Amino acid sequence: MSRALDAARQHDLSTVVDTRHVIVCTGPGGVGKTTTAASLALGAAARGRRTIVLTIDPARRLAQSLGLGKLDNQPRPVKGVDGLDAMMLDMKRTFDEVIDRHASDPARAQRIKTNRFYRQMSGSLAGTQEYMAMEKLYDLHSTGGYDCIVIDTPPTRNALDFLDAPRRLTDFLEGRFLKMFLAPGMAAGKLATRAAGFGAGLFMRAASRLTGQAVLGDLAEFFQSFEGMYDGFKNRAQAVYHLLQQPTSAFVVVATGEVPALREARFFLQRLESDGMPTAGLVVNRVTPPPPAGLAPVTPQAARAAAATLEQDGPESRAAAALLRLHAGRVEVAQRERHAIAAALHGIDPRALVQVPLMATDVYDLPGLTAIGQHLYS
Numbered sequence: 001m002s003r004a005l006d007a008a009r010q011h012d013l014s015t016v017v018d019t020r021h022v023i024v025c026t027g028p029g030g031v032g033k034t035t036t037a038a039s040l041a042l043g044a045a046a047r048g049r050r051t052i053v054l055t056i057d058p059a060r061r062l063a064q065s066l067g068l069g070k071l072d073n074q075p076r077p078v079k080g081v082d083g084l085d086a087m088m089l090d091m092k093r094t095f096d097e098v099i100d101r102h103a104s105d106p107a108r109a110q111r112i113k114t115n116r117f118y119r120q121m122s123g124s125l126a127g128t129q130e131y132m133a134m135e136k137l138y139d140l141h142s143t144g145g146y147d148c149i150v151i152d153t154p155p156t157r158n159a160l161d162f163l164d165a166p167r168r169l170t171d172f173l174e175g176r177f178l179k180m181f182l183a184p185g186m187a188a189g190k191l192a193t194r195a196a197g198f199g200a201g202l203f204m205r206a207a208s209r210l211t212g213q214a215v216l217g218d219l220a221e222f223f224q225s226f227e228g229m230y231d232g233f234k235n236r237a238q239a240v241y242h243l244l245q246q247p248t249s250a251f252v253v254v255a256t257g258e259v260p261a262l263r264e265a266r267f268f269l270q271r272l273e274s275d276g277m278p279t280a281g282l283v284v285n286r287v288t289p290p291p292p293a294g295l296a297p298v299t300p301q302a303a304r305a306a307a308a309t310l311e312q313d314g315p316e317s318r319a320a321a322a323l324l325r326l327h328a329g330r331v332e333v334a335q336r337e338r339h340a341i342a343a344a345l346h347g348i349d350p351r352a353l354v355q356v357p358l359m360a361t362d363v364y365d366l367p368g369l370t371a372i373g374q375h376l377y378s
């Protein structure tokens with residue numbers, strides 16, 4: 001096992017929740033980002049820090065436990081936990097807030113917000129959710145008065161999307177399509193031809209959900225209304241990026257013990273390093289729980305040999321033999337996970353390496369999150 005792995009094992013995440021101002025939980029889809037974010041926030045609040053967790057699409061039961069009954073884009077106090085607020089990102093509303101902030105006057109903001117292309121795009125454009133999460137993070141940082149902001153990230157095909165989203169969105173908004181569309185006197189028909197000629201996946205996907213000639217008018221109006229707002233968008237994206245690079249920020253990468261998730265986590269840890277982003281640790285979630293103390297020293301080979309002997313003793317020993325085989329299988333899975341983790345961390349330093357076992361049930365309430373926390377900080 002690598003030296004980096006041994007060194008990483010010696011750190012947990014308690015100093016992170018004790019000291020950092022922004023904590024971003026990121027990783028591949030479905031690995032436990034939302035759960036980890038909520039649990040880290042609980043840990044920060046337990047240390048007396050005024051904390052908020054910004055969740056994205058939490059499971060309904062978890063949302064309820066955090067006091068998030070409806071999507072209203074407002075921080076809500078978490079019942080029973082002093083100093084902890086939670087909120088659920090409402091992408092559409094956040095986008096509207098962004099428009100209000102950047103538009104030169106209320107009439108222009110209103111024009112954009114009622115534009116049909118905008119209404120379609122603000123809910124569906126790839127990368128919008130990531131951009132809006134960043135946007136809300138910056139808002140909470142500048143105006144929320146929180147000591148600690150824990151942010152969950154959207155389920156993306158690729159964990160890197162989160163870092164790339166602001167650039168992609170601003171590229172889209174000020175991109176070369178735009179320059180073409182804004183060419184004076186461009187007729188609607190010509191606009192459509194040009195757009196089709198470019199075959200812009202992102203653009204056309206959003207546009208194709210609308211039909212008819214009217215859409216072309218909406219498109220032209222949308223881009224024209226955006227004129228003069230690109231700098232605002234870009235500056236904000238840069239400010240968020242800069243905030244994330246500060247040593248007071250921390251990225252916690254979440255994965256499971258499976259090879260594809262760990263590969264993606266490795267890739268992300270490398271990317272964070274090359275972007276100068278402060279990495280705080282790797283959480284390997286839902287790992288195979290350790291065997292009961294009495295069985296722990298029994299190797300898979302010994303367990304299988306004992307099972308074979310027991311099976312010859314007659315039907316009443318079969319249950320014990322089956323348990324021994326189960327134990328052997330589990331120990332082997334745990335070994336595979338350990339090797340996969342060591343391989344993923346070869347040559348890189350995640351700072352902390354934390355393993356959280358697969359719990360008996362889904363994690364959706366405060367006791368469940370506290371139980372996860374015991375592993376994050378142990």
Ligand SMILES: Nc1ncnc2c1ncn2[C@@H]1O[C@H](COP(=O)(O)OP(=O)(O)OP(=O)(O)O)[C@@H](O)[C@H]1O
Pocket residue numbers: 028029030031032033034035036057059153154155156285286356357358359360361362363364372
């Ligand atoms: N250690 C654990 N033991 C058992 N269940 C867990 C554990 N961690 C998370 N879960 C469960 O796994 C499911 C996925 O977790 P979660 O929603 O946190 O993942 P995610 O990475 O946020 O997913 P997505 O990418 O879809 O947003 C949830 O039902 C959660 O309760």
Ligand SMILES: [Mg+2]
Pocket residue numbers: 033034035056057058152153154155
């Ligand atoms: Mg999630």
